[in-house]
Amino acid sequence: GYFGNFGGRFVPEALRPPLMELEEAMATIMPSREYRDALQDLLVNYAGRETPLTFCPHLSEKLGFRLWLKREDLLHTGAHKINNALGQALLAKMMGKTHLIAETGAGQHGVATATAAARLKMDCTIFMGAEDVERQSMNVMRMKLLGARVFPIENGSRTLKDAINEALRYWISHQEDTLYCFGTAAGPHPFPTLVRQLQSVIGTEARAQMLERAGRLPDVVVACVGGGSNAIGMLHPFVEDEGVRLVGVEAGGTGEPGCYNSAPINLGSPGVLHGHVTMLLQDQDGQIQPSHSISAGLDYPGVGPEHSHLAEIGRVHYGVICDASALNAFQTLTQEEGIIPALESSHAVAWVLDHADELPAGGDVLVNLSGRGDKDLGIVKKYLNL
Numbered sequence: 001g002y003f004g005n006f007g008g009r010f011v012p013e014a015l016r017p018p019l020m021e022l023e024e025a026m027a028t029i030m031p032s033r034e035y036r037d038a039l040q041d042l043l044v045n046y047a048g049r050e051t052p053l054t055f056c057p058h059l060s061e062k063l064g065f066r067l068w069l070k071r072e073d074l075l076h077t078g079a080h081k082i083n084n085a086l087g088q089a090l091l092a093k094m095m096g097k098t099h100l101i102a103e104t105g106a107g108q109h110g111v112a113t114a115t116a117a118a119r120l121k122m123d124c125t126i127f128m129g130a131e132d133v134e135r136q137s138m139n140v141m142r143m144k145l146l147g148a149r150v151f152p153i154e155n156g157s158r159t160l161k162d163a164i165n166e167a168l169r170y171w172i173s174h175q176e177d178t179l180y181c182f183g184t185a186a187g188p189h190p191f192p193t194l195v196r197q198l199q200s201v202i203g204t205e206a207r208a209q210m211l212e213r214a215g216r217l218p219d220v221v222v223a224c225v226g227g228g229s230n231a232i233g234m235l236h237p238f239v240e241d242e243g244v245r246l247v248g249v250e251a252g253g254t255g256e257p258g259c260y261n262s263a264p265i266n267l268g269s270p271g272v273l274h275g276h277v278t279m280l281l282q283d284q285d286g287q288i289q290p291s292h293s294i295s296a297g298l299d300y301p302g303v304g305p306e307h308s309h310l311a312e313i314g315r316v317h318y319g320v321i322c323d324a325s326a327l328n329a330f331q332t333l334t335q336e337e338g339i340i341p342a343l344e345s346s347h348a349v350a351w352v353l354d355h356a357d358e359l360p361a362g363g364d365v366l367v368n369l370s371g372r373g374d375k376d377l378g379i380v381k382k383y384l385n386l
């Protein structure tokens with residue numbers, strides 16, 4: 001369960017049995033024809049795969065290279081989260097579980113898990129920081145409509161980190177009938193591996209689509225990094241392609257010195273959080289620092305262990321984008337190409353806009369559009385005179 005020096009399973013003894021049961025199910029149920037056919041049917045005929053690869057003529061003209069977007073925003077529920085939620089919910093169902101629990105920050109994973117539970121007729125409980133309940137209220141309404149119970153978490157920074165803590169605590173005393181449907185490529189082993197496996201459909205499809213549509217592999221592949229699931233899903237299938245430059249984009253928050261950010265790879269240090277060793281925002285005593293980002297989905301002081309490893313070995317470059325640049329990219333993509341991106345995905349687009357002069361003229365740049373921006377209109381209204 002390690003990626004170089006990062007990963008592992010640093011959990012209370014009581015959590016080892018359900019994690020070992022999950023690992024066993026990954027080895028016995030997931031390779032089965034029954035599971036693979038059922039998941040493929042859900043991804044194609046329910047979630048809407050394969051997602052389009054959209055060329056951006058206007059931005060390509062302005063930037064001097066061909067810009068391509070992988071449209072995970074067009075999936076059912078509006079983000080890549082459904083890939084992972086369907087895969088884990090189906091696994092839980094085949095393991096005989098009747099209850100799914102999950103954490104959520106932007107609410108997309110919460111909605112995806114509630115959707116999967118509704119489709120597979122399972123109970124669903126979502127843990128969500130109270131601050132996120134307010135700033136992503138449309139997604140909270142969707143979760144409730146879908147039949148999920150939503151628990152607002154008041155302690156700590158009232159965001160994603162606290163929601164994960166509560167979900168793990170709940171799971172300890174509800175192991176028999178419950179699977180924790182972990183929402184990102186972090187957490188104790190086997191979650192980072194399981195989530196990468198389920199999200200790699202993004203990069204596998206995009207790689208084939210680039211060869212078909214561009215006639216070549218992309219020069220650069222870019223994805224935003226919160227816990228790291230859409231990025232590892234997009235980047236993993238390209239890791240062996242040495243000529244392809246891989247970029248993960250962390251959230252820099254307001255960008256003022258000493259401000260709260262969500263850029264543990266760039267500004268953090270190694271530590272243990274939520275059951276794994278990874279790069280973290282922490283003080284010298286190992287106390288986790290509060291994080292900040294305009295986008296709830298990137299507002300997390302940790303990152304998946306495989307990203308910490310890919311940064312350490314230098315295979316992926318991790319950049320930082322602040323709130324203002326993300327808002328600018330949100331507006332630019334909307335106006336230039338008629339696509340309203342999630343604030344999370346806007347960080348990846350912003351990195352391309354801000355670094356255009358470093359990117360190969362006449363080349364091909366692929367960006368993962370992890371979600372759509374409908375959920376963020378209430379937030380951006382304050383900043384853009386809507």
Ligand SMILES: CC/C=C(/N=C/c1c(COP(=O)(O)O)cnc(C)c1O)C(=O)O
Binds near residue numbers: 081105106231298
């Ligand atoms: C698991 C908590 C993160 C959430 N969302 C994160 C997110 C992210 C960042 O999460 P990762 O892909 O796991 O890094 C990117 N794009 C969209 C549209 C997102 O909603 C959520 O609860 O919805």
